[in-house]
Amino acid sequence: MIRVLIAEDMHMIRSALVALLSLEDDMEVVAEIERGDEVLATALRVRPDVAVLDIDMPGLDGLSAAEQLSARLPDCRTLVLTGLSQPGNLLRALKVHVKGFIVKDAPAQTLTDGIRRIAAGERVIDPELVAAALETGSSPLTARETEVLRAAASGIRVAQIATQLSLSQTTVRNYLSNAIGKVGGRNRIDAIRISRDAGWL
Amino acid sequence: MALWRSDRAVRLTPVGAVACAGLLPLLQVALAFSYPDNDVRTGLWSLAVTVVYLPLHLRHVWYAARGVRLPAGGWTLAAMAVVIIAATPLAGNTWPRAYAGLAASAVLVLPGPWSFVLYLSLVIAAAPASLLLGLPWNAAPWLTLSVLTGSGAVLLLVWLSAALVRLQSARQVLAQRAVAQERRRIDDDLRRTLGAALESLAARGARAADLLQSPPGRRAELVAELSGLADDSRRTLAEARQRVRGYRRPSLRAELDTAATLLSAAGIETRLRLPRTGIPDTIAPEPRAALRAAVTRLLGSEGVSACTITAAVSTDGVRLEVRADGVAETIDVQTEGRP
Structure with a gap:
């Protein structure tokens, strides 16, 4: 029996996923949660074999939750459900040892098969997502530029970013300017939009 | 380089040509006040006549620099010629330098051989006219050179500006043509592939609707048709995504x-x-x-x-x-x- 944890913030979709997996003879849904920051604590308590995580959740995004799971509960394999709109997320998912990366609108059979294969030790990556990631390309931003742009995306001012990241305001401006140039944005807002769409933030 | 590639630089070149064409006559007015054998009277005549003919000249330059056909150009050139030539005995012995503007306007307004004939005639006539007005004989060649270089500079700027404007408009036409061609290609491609797939989906949907009206005994057939419809829809969606990605062609x-x-x-x-x-x-x-x-x-x-x-x-x-x-x-x- 494969013990499955489901983390999805949209109630209707979460219920549908639970109902779908409950129909499978070899699967048991041991926990269903709606916030990303509850994933680790719940997983440590119920010890699932596979955690099915939505990529966008309140509290903590699915990939960060997967990173925490990988560090604290390596035996639990993660499968992330995502949209096609942010192909750059695949790279981040692979880096945090996500074992499955499936698009949300895939047939139900793909999800159940994916959970079985992941539980058996395989890696399941949707070919559509690989194609989209190859299409978009890897992020042109350095780790620091990504960090600064992500901070800017949260709406805080340059002075606050500088304090938060222990940098001078000039350095923050330089990083932002480099990031805007590298992603081909017209301004900071445009660069944040492009990077978000590509999944680089 | 970036400046010259920009549209703003192209838009500014006609302004540059007009500015240059306006500067030379003003220099001429200054000479009419200060050159030996000229005085305030000749200077005032020069100023008054320049005020009359300069707008006409600048109008010629402005239209030509943008590569636009000048309405009633022949008439305005004639008016300019009358004003400049009539002012020759009154505006001082350096006034024939103003023939430079007239010669440049003639080339810009008149067609083919006539413009060159008039241009050369004015350049050649400038020195004798000045000599008759009392300009020293050794200053005459410099005056001819001044008319030649003054008119040449204006014409060169106008030619450069018009060439840039034409180049920009040609580039826009090429870009528009490329966009139209790409749209046509995508349109054909979509009609041939996704269009056919969508028609097939519509046909399957219609068949499923027909089966809904049929007796309950054909339920299995309806289920098969609906699951086939779902499979086809998914396949079409995947194909649409692949097509959209294919249009981007990364390196x-x-x-x-x-x-x-x-x-x-x-x-x-x-x-x-x-x-x-x-x-x-x-x-x-x-x-x-x-x-x-x-x-x-x-x-x-x-x-x-x-x-x-x-x-x-x-x-x-x-x-x-x-x-x-x-x-x-x-x-x-x-x-x-x-x-």
Whole structure:
């Protein structure tokens, strides 16, 4: 029996996923949660074999939750459900040892098969997502530029970013300017939009 | 370079031509006040006549510099000629320098041979006219040279500006044509592929609707039709995504770099070996699909630890070899665009 944890913030979709997996003879849904920051604590308590995580959740995004799971509960394999709109997320998912990366609108059979294969030790990556990631390309931003742009995306001012990241305001401006140039944005807002769409933030 | 590529620079060139064309007559007015044998009277005449003819001259330059046909150009040139020539006995012995503006306007307004005849006549007439007005004989050649260079500078600027404007408009036409061609190609492509698929979906939907009206005994048939419809819809959606991605055509180099990054992130130590001579810019849909399938397969394989992607240039294009743990797969990429 494969013990499955489901983390999805949209109630209707979460219920549908639970109902779908409950129909499978070899699967048991041991926990269903709606916030990303509850994933680790719940997983440590119920010890699932596979955690099915939505990529966008309140509290903590699915990939960060997967990173925490990988560090604290390596035996639990993660499968992330995502949209096609942010192909750059695949790279981040692979880096945090996500074992499955499936698009949300895939047939139900793909999800159940994916959970079985992941539980058996395989890696399941949707070919559509690989194609989209190859299409978009890897992020042109350095780790620091990504960090600064992500901070800017949260709406805080340059002075606050500088304090938060222990940098001078000039350095923050330089990083932002480099990031805007590298992603081909017209301004900071445009660069944040492009990077978000590509999944680089 | 960026300045000259910008549209703003092209928009400013006619203004530059007009500014230059306006500056030379003002210099002439200054001379009419200060040159030997000239006085306030000649200076005032020069100023008054310049105020009358200069707007006409600048109008000629403005239209020509933008490559636009000048309405009633012949009449305004005639008016300008009458004003300038009539002022010759009154505006001082350096006034024939103003023939430079008239000569330039003649070339800009009149057609073919007549414009050159008038131009040369004015340039040649400037020196004798000045001599008759009392200009020293040794100053006459300089006056002729001044008329030649003054009119030449204006004409050169106008020609340059008009050429830039024409170049910009040609570039816009080419860009519009390229966009129209691409739209047509995408339209044909969508009609041929997705259009047919959508028609088939509509037909299946209609058949399913018919089956709904039929007796309950045909329920199995209806279920089969509906599940077929769902499969077809999914296939069409996947095909639509592939098509949309196909229109973007990323470079082969970028695709290989990203493939190496993804594989490395998945824990597969990946090396990329590219020829020094470079690789084609673009990749055709078939080898691209093969490369993506190979990357997807490698990402899905848990046991693979190392991978080398080698690109070797051949006569027909490039041969890619994806070698993972001793197992190699080759993909031939036909040349679409050389680097």
